[in-house]
Amino acid sequence: AQKVTQAQTEISVVEKEDVTLDCVYETRDTTYYLFWYKQPPSGELVFLIRRNSFDEQNEISGRYSWNFQKSTSSFNFTITASQVVDSAVYFCALSEAETGRRALTFGSGTRLQVQP
Amino acid sequence: DTGVSQDPRHKITKRGQNVTFRCDPISEHNRLYWYRQTLGQGPEFLTYFQNEAQLEKSRLLSDRFSAERPKGSFSTLEIQRTEQGDSAMYLCASSLGSNRPQHFGDGTRLSIL
Numbered sequence: 001a002q003k004v005t006q007a008q009t010e011i012s013v014v015e016k017e018d019v020t021l022d023c024v025y026e027t028r029d030t031t032y033y034l035f036w037y038k039q040p041p042s043g044e045l046v047f048l049i050r051r052n053s054f055d056e057q058n059e060i061s062g063r064y065s066w067n068f069q070k071s072t073s074s075f076n077f078t079i080t081a082s083q084v085v086d087s088a089v090y091f092c093a094l095s096e097a098e099t100g101r102r103a104l105t106f107g108s109g110t111r112l113q114v115q116p
Numbered sequence: 117d118t119g120v121s122q123d124p125r126h127k128i129t130k131r132g133q134n135v136t137f138r139c140d141p142i143s144e145h146n147r148l149y150w151y152r153q154t155l156g157q158g159p160e161f162l163t164y165f166q167n168e169a170q171l172e173k174s175r176l177l178s179d180r181f182s183a184e185r186p187k188g189s190f191s192t193l194e195i196q197r198t199e200q201g202d203s204a205m206y207l208c209a210s211s212l213g214s215n216r217p218q219h220f221g222d223g224t225r226l227s228i229l
Contacts, residue, residue, distance in 0.1 A: 004158075033215045045159070045207065045220035052215075091158050095215055102214045103149060103172065106158030 002027045004094050006107035013082055014115050021077040021110045023092030029053075031097040034068065034075045035104065040088040051075065082114045118142070120221035122208050128227045129198060136194045137224045141210030148191050149218060150183055151207040152176065159207055165191060195226075203228045 003026040013019045025034065036048040049059065051068050059066045063080045079086055089111045093104040121140040129135055141148045146167050151159035162181070163173045167188035177183075180199075185191040195202055205225050209218035 035217065037220075042222075043205070044222045045209075047217045047219060050215075050217050093158075097215055102147065103161035103164055103174075104151075104159070104218060105161070108156070108158050 002029075002032075002094055002096055002105045004092050004105055004107035006090075006092055006110050008110045009108075010111040010113070012113045012115065015084060016081050018078060018080050019082050019112065019114075021079075021090050021092075021112065023075045023077065023107060025073050025075065025092070025094045027094060027096055029096040029098040033095045033097065035093040035095070036066065036075075036077050037091045037093060037106075038088045039091065039109070045091070048077075079112075082112075084114050084116050087112060087114045120208055120210050120219055122206075122221035122224050124224055125222065126225045126227070128229065130229050131198055131200060133198055134194065134196045135198060135226065136192055137206055137208075137226075139191045139193070139208030139221060141190070141208070142212075142219055145210035145212050145219075146188065147211045147213065147216075147218075148185055149209040149211075150191070150193050151209065153205045153207055153223070154203075162193075198226075198228050200228050202226060 005024045032053045034051045038046045065078045067076045089109045091106050091109045093106045123138045149164040150162040153159040161174050163183050165185040180196045183193045205223040207223045209220045211218045
């Protein structure tokens with residue numbers, strides 16, 4: 001069965017520090033998709049990135065970057081030069097293409113607190 | 117392009133009462149999903165629709181839960197005979213096709229007295 005593990009429950013950093021959020025997944029499918037979502041204190045889930053299992057290229061978007069490694073079943077998220085506005089709960093999620101299950105399986109989330 | 121809209125934002129009810137939530141997806145999104153999120157946890161899948169067809173239901177969705185999406189537009193989630201354990205945030209999401217990013221609404225927070 002599919003599973004997503006975010007072992008870091010809470011991380012606290014000081015502004016301008018770099019921080020990496022870990023995500024490890026389990027799936028039997030060879031075709032699957034990985035996602036990151038941000039949930040700020042206001043509560044809405046905001047989509048950040050989608051990556052399919054055949055694309056292992058790292059991606060950078062501004063201060064955000066993602067490292068996908070199939071060999072270790074990991075999809076880690078790094079925020080460079082963190083800012084107070086980055087404070088939120090971040091969720092990693094998985095959806096499987098082959099089994100036909102289209103719903104997202106979420107990890108339990110990592111709460112990031114960025115102190116000024 | 118308006119986002120996913122959910123109503124109400126908050127619902128407080130007594131145990132044993134029935135409640136109904138509404139979700140309006142992003143227009144032209146054919147897939148609509150319901151999730152439940154409890155404090156400190158990630159969202160858990162409940163059910164999803166492709167157009168008006170309900171294609172999958174989670175084991176979490178007991179017989180007291182029912183969802184509809186008439187005409188493939190808005191959706192409703194009804195909980196009958198509410199229990200304390202139903203207290204949670206109920207999230208709706210929509211997407212344009214399978215495995216495309218799901219866009220979430222602000223959720224309906226249900227509190228059972």
